[in-house]
Amino acid sequence: MTRTPKELERVFGKSSKGATEEERAATSEKLFVRSQVQIAEDSESAKGHRLSAQEALRLFGFDLLARVAEEGSAPLVTKPSEPAATLMARRVAFGLTPAQVARKAGISEMQVQRAELTGSLSPIRDLERIAQALALNELTLGYESGARGNEALGVRLREFAELKDTRRFSPSDVMALAEAAWVIRTQSDLSRLLGKRASLPDIGFKPDNNYAFPAYERGYKLAEATRMLLNIGLNEPILSIKSLVEETLSIPVIQQALAPKFAGATMADRSDRGIVVNEAGQNSNVWVRRMTMAHELGHLLWDPDTRLDTLKVDKYDDVEARYFKASTRDPVEIRTNAFAISFLAPPGAVRSIVAGRRDLVDALGEVMTTFGVGATAAKFHVGNVCNVDTSRVSVAYLPKAEDDWIGRENLTVDWFPLKSTPISRRGRFALLVARSFQNRLISADTAAMHLHCTANEFLASVDAIVSAF
Structure with a gap:
C-alpha cells in the first residue's frame, strides 16, 4: 500500500527520508519501546525493550506503528493466554522444570512461574531471557502465538531426554542445545537482514542417498x-x-x-x-x-x-x-x-x-x-x-x-571484548550483531540482549568487535 508523505513522517519522524515505509524506517532516528503487552514511542522513563524503527516495522508492521503515532501506544497481545501459554507449552515440550529454565535464564524459579501464569505481568527482560532459553523468538513473544518456535525441535529434544541408553540428554544438554538452536536461527536472520547469504551456496550440493557397502x-x-x-x-x-x-x-x-x-x-x-x-x-x-x-x-x-x-x-x-x-x-x-x-x-x-x-x-x-x-x-x-x-x-x-592451528580455529572466541558474552555467541554471530546495529537494523538493546551485556557495554565495544574481523 502506498503511504502519503504525511503518514510516513508521522510514524518515522521529520528527519526520515524516502518514499516507502522501508526507506523511512532505515533513515529514522526514532526508537520504539515494547513491554509484555504493548508498544509505544520511546521516552526517558521507558523501562521496556527499545527497538529501532526498522525492527519495529519488520516485527509489527506499519499499521500498528501508525496507531502508536496516533494514540501514543498500541496493544501487542491479542490473546489473554499469551505469552504464558506459549512459554509453558514450550517448557513442557522440552521436558524441563521451571527451576531448570530459571537457572539457564539467570532468573528465579518464581519469575518463570509468574511468566507462565495467565494474566500475570512480567518485566520484558525476564520474558526475553526465558524465550531465548527455550529457543523462541523473544521479540515476537506474546504478539505471535508460538513465538516462531520449532515444534519438531522440542519433540526431538524430549525424545533424547527420555532415552535409557548412553545417548540420553541431561536437562543441561537440552538447555544447551536449545540455546544453540536460538543462536543458529538468529545468526541466519541477521545474515539475511544484512543482505548476506544465509544458506548453502547453489554450486552443486545435492543430497546423496548412496550408503552402499563399502x-x-x-x-x-x-x-x-x-x-x-x-x-x-x-x-x-x-x-x-x-x-x-x-x-x-x-x-x-x-x-x-x-x-x-x-x-x-x-x-x-x-x-x-x-x-x-x-x-x-x-x-x-x-x-x-x-x-x-x-x-x-x-x-x-x-x-x-x-x-x-x-x-x-x-x-x-x-x-x-x-x-x-x-x-x-x-x-x-x-x-x-x-x-x-x-x-x-x-x-x-x-x-x-x-x-x-x-x-x-x-x-x-x-x-x-x-x-x-x-x-x-x-x-x-x-x-x-x-x-x-x-x-x-x-x-x-x-x-x-x-x-598456529589453535589460533586459526579459536581466534574469534578466545579473544572477545565482552567477557559476559558466552562462547556460543562470540565470533561471527557477534560480528553480525554489531553490523546489524551499525545499519540500524536492530537497536542497542537488542544487540546487548543477543550478547548478554548491557547496552552501554555493547556501545563501548561495537567498534572493537567489528575491527576484530
Whole structure:
C-alpha cells in the first residue's frame, strides 16, 4: 500500500527520508519501546525493550506503528493466554522444570512461574531471557502465538531426554542445545537482514542417498567432490575449517558445553541449519575439534533431510570410529567419518607422504601436522589408505597441535571484548550483531540482549568487535 508523505513522517519522524515505509524506517532516528503487552514511542522513563524503527516495522508492521503515532501506544497481545501459554507449552515440550529454565535464564524459579501464569505481568527482560532459553523468538513473544518456535525441535529434544541408553540428554544438554538452536536461527536472520547469504551456496550440493557397502568409499568420493565444488586443491590443507564452514558455506558453527561424551551435532530449524561443537571433552584438542566439524559438515552437505532430522547428535566414539572395519555400524556414520578424514587429509596426499618416509612414525606425524588431524584419526586413515599396520605406533611418539592451528580455529572466541558474552555467541554471530546495529537494523538493546551485556557495554565495544574481523 502506498503511504502519503504525511503518514510516513508521522510514524518515522521529520528527519526520515524516502518514499516507502522501508526507506523511512532505515533513515529514522526514532526508537520504539515494547513491554509484555504493548508498544509505544520511546521516552526517558521507558523501562521496556527499545527497538529501532526498522525492527519495529519488520516485527509489527506499519499499521500498528501508525496507531502508536496516533494514540501514543498500541496493544501487542491479542490473546489473554499469551505469552504464558506459549512459554509453558514450550517448557513442557522440552521436558524441563521451571527451576531448570530459571537457572539457564539467570532468573528465579518464581519469575518463570509468574511468566507462565495467565494474566500475570512480567518485566520484558525476564520474558526475553526465558524465550531465548527455550529457543523462541523473544521479540515476537506474546504478539505471535508460538513465538516462531520449532515444534519438531522440542519433540526431538524430549525424545533424547527420555532415552535409557548412553545417548540420553541431561536437562543441561537440552538447555544447551536449545540455546544453540536460538543462536543458529538468529545468526541466519541477521545474515539475511544484512543482505548476506544465509544458506548453502547453489554450486552443486545435492543430497546423496548412496550408503552402499563399502560406505567409506562413497565418503571418499563425496569429500573429493566437495573440494572440487569449493575450489580447494585436491592436496591442499584446510587451514581453518571453522572459517570455511561459516564464511564460505554460510553455516553457523556454535561452540557449546555439552556432556563430555558428545562430540557435536547438526541442527535444522526450518530452512536454517547449523553445527554445534561441544567445547568439553576431546574437542579441547583442536585437531579433534576439526574432525568433529568436518564430520558434522558431511552430514549437512550430503545426507538427505530424512536422515538429518531436526537434530542429530554424534558421540566421540562415532566421530573417531574405525570406519573401514566397522561393517556392523550405521553406514551413514561410516560414510560421514570417511568423508571427514578424507576431506581434511586427502588419500592421495596421504599416500605420497607415507611413500616418501621410511619411518612410519615420521609419516604419521607429517600427515597430522600438514592437515591438522588428530592421532587416532590419522592412524586409522593411514592404515586404511596405505594398507599398513599403524596399531603399534604409540600416540606418545606423535606430535601435538601447535599454536598456529589453535589460533586459526579459536581466534574469534578466545579473544572477545565482552567477557559476559558466552562462547556460543562470540565470533561471527557477534560480528553480525554489531553490523546489524551499525545499519540500524536492530537497536542497542537488542544487540546487548543477543550478547548478554548491557547496552552501554555493547556501545563501548561495537567498534572493537567489528575491527576484530
